[in-house]
Amino acid sequence: MSDIKTVWQTQTTEETDMISLAEIRSRATRLKNWVLWRNLALYVYSIANIAVTAWLISTGQHKAYMRYEAPGLLLVAAHLFVIWQLWWRTSLRALPGDLMGRAALDYLRHQLERQRDALSSAWLWYIAPFMPGLIWEVWMRANLHPADIPPGYDHALVLYLVMAALFFWTSVGLAFSWAAARLDVRLEQLNTLKAE
Amino acid sequence: MGTVPQDELYMRATAEFGPALARLARAYEADASQRLDLLQDIHFALWRSFSSFAGQCSLRTWVYRVAHNVGISRRRKRSDLINLEELAEMSAEDSPEETVHASRALSRLQDLIRRLRPPDDQVMLLYLEDTDAASIGDITGLSARAVATRIHRIKQLLSLHFRQGESP
Numbered sequence: 001m002s003d004i005k006t007v008w009q010t011q012t013t014e015e016t017d018m019i020s021l022a023e024i025r026s027r028a029t030r031l032k033n034w035v036l037w038r039n040l041a042l043y044v045y046s047i048a049n050i051a052v053t054a055w056l057i058s059t060g061q062h063k064a065y066m067r068y069e070a071p072g073l074l075l076v077a078a079h080l081f082v083i084w085q086l087w088w089r090t091s092l093r094a095l096p097g098d099l100m101g102r103a104a105l106d107y108l109r110h111q112l113e114r115q116r117d118a119l120s121s122a123w124l125w126y127i128a129p130f131m132p133g134l135i136w137e138v139w140m141r142a143n144l145h146p147a148d149i150p151p152g153y154d155h156a157l158v159l160y161l162v163m164a165a166l167f168f169w170t171s172v173g174l175a176f177s178w179a180a181a182r183l184d185v186r187l188e189q190l191n192t193l194k195a196e
Numbered sequence: 197m198g199t200v201p202q203d204e205l206y207m208r209a210t211a212e213f214g215p216a217l218a219r220l221a222r223a224y225e226a227d228a229s230q231r232l233d234l235l236q237d238i239h240f241a242l243w244r245s246f247s248s249f250a251g252q253c254s255l256r257t258w259v260y261r262v263a264h265n266v267g268i269s270r271r272r273k274r275s276d277l278i279n280l281e282e283l284a285e286m287s288a289e290d291s292p293e294e295t296v297h298a299s300r301a302l303s304r305l306q307d308l309i310r311r312l313r314p315p316d317d318q319v320m321l322l323y324l325e326d327t328d329a330a331s332i333g334d335i336t337g338l339s340a341r342a343v344a345t346r347i348h349r350i351k352q353l354l355s356l357h358f359r360q361g362e363s364p
Contacts, residue, residue: 004358007298008305008324013218019210019239021203027240100245100262101252104315105337107265108272193315196342 042086046079071140074133085125089118109190112183119180123173130169138162205246205255210239213259216325217242223309223321224267238266253334260327260335264318277313280320280349284356292359301358308357319346 053072099110142158145151210217217238225231245262252258271277278286293301305324309317315336322332332343 004301004305004354005324005326007301008219009326011219011222011298011302013215013222019236021206021243023236024206024240024243027236028244031240098245098248098252100241100265101249101258102265103261103335103337104264104268104318107261107337108268108314111269193338193342196339196345 039087043083046083049079050076071133071137074136075130078129078133081129082126105190105194109187112187112190116180116183116187119176119183122176126176127169127173134165138165202243202246205249206239206243209242209246209255209259213256217259217263219325220263220267220321223306223317224271226306226310234266234270237270238263241266254331257331257334260322260331264314264321264335267318268314271314271317274313276311277317278311279313280316280346280353283308283311283316284349284353292355292357304357308353316346319343320350323347323350 053076057069057072099107102110138158138161141161145154149157218235221231221235221238225234242259242262245258249258253261293304309320312320315338318336319332319338322335327335329340329343329347332338332347333340336343338346
C-alpha cells in the first residue's frame with residue numbers, strides 16, 4: 001500500500017544532495033565579483049559624466065552657447081549623490097544577516113517593503129538631485145539667444161529641450177510610482193494572510 | 197561565528213535535509229537545468245545563512261525557511277499562480293490517479309504544486325514532508341488556524357486527485 005506522502009518522500013532525484021564546499025566558495029566569489037563589477041559600471045557611468053562636465057568647464061568649450069560652470073557643478077554633485085545612494089541601497093551589507101532564516105511571510109514583507117520604500121522615495125534621491133542643475137541649465141540656454149541661430153529655430157530648440165526633459169523625468173517618476181503602488185497591493189495581500 | 201562552524205552546519209544540514217531540498221527544487225522547477233540552478237541557489241543561501249545562525253530555531257526550521265525563501269524569491273513575480281481553493285475548483289473534473297503508479301502520481305503532484313502561489317505551495321510541500329502544523333507555522337509565518345485551514349484544503353485536493361492503490 002502506498003499513500004501520496006510515501007510516493008513523494010521516496011521519489012528518486014538525480015541531483016546531487018550535497019554541493020561541495022569548493023563549489024559554494026567559488027559561487028560566493030562569483031557573487032562578490034558580480035557586485036563589484038555592477039558597482040564599477042555605475043561608477044564609470046557617473047565618472048564619465050563628471051569628466052565631460054569638468055572638461056566643458058575647464059576648457060570653456062561651447063561657452064558661446066552655454067555657460068556651463070554653475071549648473072554643471074550642480075549636476076556633478078547630483079551624480080555623486082546618486083552614486084552614494086545606489087551604493088548604500090544596493091549594498092549587501094544593508095541586509096540583515098538573519099534575513100534568509102526568517103519565516104517566509106516576514107522575509108517576503110521585508111523584501112517588498114525595501115523595494116517599495118526605495119521606489120516611492122526615488123523622486124527624492126534619483127530625480128530631485130538633478131533638477132536644480134537641469135532647470136538652471138535650460139533657463140540659461142533659454143536666455144542665451146545666440147546670434148548665429150535664427151530666433152524661430154532657437155525658440156523651437158529650447159521648447160524641445162524643455163519638453164524632452166519634462167517627458168523623460170515625468171516618465172521615470174510615473175514608472176517608479178506605478179511599481180511602488182503594485183508593491184503596496186502585494187503588501188496588503190500579505191497583511192491579510194498574516195491576519196488569517 | 198567563524199567559517200568552521202558555518203561549514204560544519206552546512207555539512208550537517210545537507211546530510212540531513214539534502215534529499216528534501218532536492219525534492220523541493222523538483223517541485224518548483226520542471227526544467228532540469230533550472231532545477232539544478234535553483235538547488236545550487238538554495239545550497240548557497242543556506243551556507244551563507246549559517247554565518248548568522250545562532251540557534252534561533254531548530255536546524256530543520258532554519259533549513260526549510262532558507263530554502264522556501266529562495267523559492268519565494270524566484271516565484272514571487274509570476275502572476276499565473278493560484279491558491280488552493282481556485283486549484284480545487286479548476287481540477288474538480290479530473291479523474292484521480294492511483295498512487296500505485298508512482299511516477300504518474302508524482303508528476304501530477306508536482307504539476308499541482310507548480311500551479312500554487314506562496315504560501316499555499318509551501319504548506320503543501322511541508323505537509324508532504326510530514327512536517328507538523330506548528331513547524332509549518334514557524335517556517336511560513338502563518339498562524340496555527342491558517343495552517344490548519346490549508347492542510348484541510350490540501351487533504352481535500354489530494355483526495356480529489358489521488359486514490360490510494362494496492363501494490364501489485
